[in-house]
Amino acid sequence: MNMFRLFASRPAPPAPTAPIARERLQILLAHERGTTRGKSDLLMLLREEILAAVARHVALDPDKVIVRMERGRDVSTLEVDVELPSGLDRGLAVAS
Amino acid sequence: MAKVLVVTSGKGGVGKTTSTAAIGAALAQTGKKVAVVDFDVGLRNLDLVLGAERRVVFDLINVVQGIAKLPQALIRDKRLETLYLLPASQTRDKEALTEEGVGRVIADMRNNFDFIVCDSPAGIERGAMLAMRFADEAIIVTNPEVSSVRDSDRIIGMLDSKTVKAEKGEQVEKHILITRFDPARAARGEMLTIEDILEILAIPLLGIIPESQDVLRASNVGSPVTLNNPACSPARAYSDATRRLLGETLPMLVPSEPRGLMKLFGRRAA
Numbered sequence: 001m002n003m004f005r006l007f008a009s010r011p012a013p014p015a016p017t018a019p020i021a022r023e024r025l026q027i028l029l030a031h032e033r034g035t036t037r038g039k040s041d042l043l044m045l046l047r048e049e050i051l052a053a054v055a056r057h058v059a060l061d062p063d064k065v066i067v068r069m070e071r072g073r074d075v076s077t078l079e080v081d082v083e084l085p086s087g088l089d090r091g092l093a094v095a096s
Numbered sequence: 097m098a099k100v101l102v103v104t105s106g107k108g109g110v111g112k113t114t115s116t117a118a119i120g121a122a123l124a125q126t127g128k129k130v131a132v133v134d135f136d137v138g139l140r141n142l143d144l145v146l147g148a149e150r151r152v153v154f155d156l157i158n159v160v161q162g163i164a165k166l167p168q169a170l171i172r173d174k175r176l177e178t179l180y181l182l183p184a185s186q187t188r189d190k191e192a193l194t195e196e197g198v199g200r201v202i203a204d205m206r207n208n209f210d211f212i213v214c215d216s217p218a219g220i221e222r223g224a225m226l227a228m229r230f231a232d233e234a235i236i237v238t239n240p241e242v243s244s245v246r247d248s249d250r251i252i253g254m255l256d257s258k259t260v261k262a263e264k265g266e267q268v269e270k271h272i273l274i275t276r277f278d279p280a281r282a283a284r285g286e287m288l289t290i291e292d293i294l295e296i297l298a299i300p301l302l303g304i305i306p307e308s309q310d311v312l313r314a315s316n317v318g319s320p321v322t323l324n325n326p327a328c329s330p331a332r333a334y335s336d337a338t339r340r341l342l343g344e345t346l347p348m349l350v351p352s353e354p355r356g357l358m359k360l361f362g363r364r365a366a
Contacts, residue, residue: 018288018289
């Protein structure tokens with residue numbers, strides 16, 4: 001058995017995994033630093049101002065406004081999710 | 097001026113207690129008067145690593161609550177006469193550790209010691225917060241591994257916002273101590289490199305402690321690795337880190353294991 005193994009070509013070394021670890025950490029920490037270190041103030045501010053702007057025209061529940069930021073390596077996106085009440089027409093009429 | 101150091105990491109098992117004992121002993125060997133304080137209420141271990149487990153009478157919570165006076169609770173090391181241990185409580189309620197009480201004890205110790213080294217528990221709960229709360233400097237112990245690096249990043253954020261220094265608009269001086277490093281695996285791309293970690297965490301490096309069997313040997317016998325076998329690679333690395341802490345500039349080498357002919361043969365045979 002061992003004789004054969006001696007002549008067989010060596011198995012290729014496993015592919016390096018450290019660069020993957022490094023890249024995953026960089027992406028993750030860029031995101032986490034944003035949410036855990038003060039920068040979330042920006043999201044709070046945006047949320048307040050968007051809410052105020054929409055509320056001027058539509059009666060809405062402040063809890064139904066969700067502002068989310070996704071940080072990618074190349075592009076970041078800002079997602080604003082506003083749930084409008086079912087009686088929207090009346091809401092608009094009142095506001096205008 | 098006394099200095100309060102916190103040895104912290106977020107993640108458990110990375111070497112906080114080993115590092116506290118090794119650096120505390122190395123500082124005391126330079127003649128500085130050093131107190132190492134165990135903040136891991138309920139799971140104390142610094143006493144065991146220092147070989148003082150059978151000499152614990154009073155603990156940090158006893159002092160905080162005024163049941164014991166500070167000198168009664170401090171245990172003087174049998175090998176180094178300038179090294180003292182303030183053990184954590186084993187049984188009592190964690191809530192007994194109050195910020196006001198800890199602040200009082202640390203302020204008291206500042207008058208009697210050159211260095212107060214606080215061994216933080218893992219996690220980001222009360223014990224960890226209080227261990228860093230009054231720190232002037234922080235040693236963030238990190239393993240070259242994703243979860244440890246991520247947790248270190250969280251801890252850095254907390255050092256910058258939740259400490260007394262940060263609240264006064266000052267900075268806790270932060271150092272990274274990389275432990276359990278294996279240069280051969282890093283060279284093969286199997287382990288994050290020193291450069292990777294420093295680039296991600298963006299904190300100056302205090303030292304690189306190689307993965308070594310000497311660390312376990314030292315804790316088995318209850319001796320800081322810097323005292324147990326000063327010539328071994330982790331002990332030399334801890335000594336260098338300690339000298340850097342004291343302001344010396346030293347080349348950042350990764351001390352390696354001595355590699356004799358016997359060892360080479362040993363490998364072959366395996």
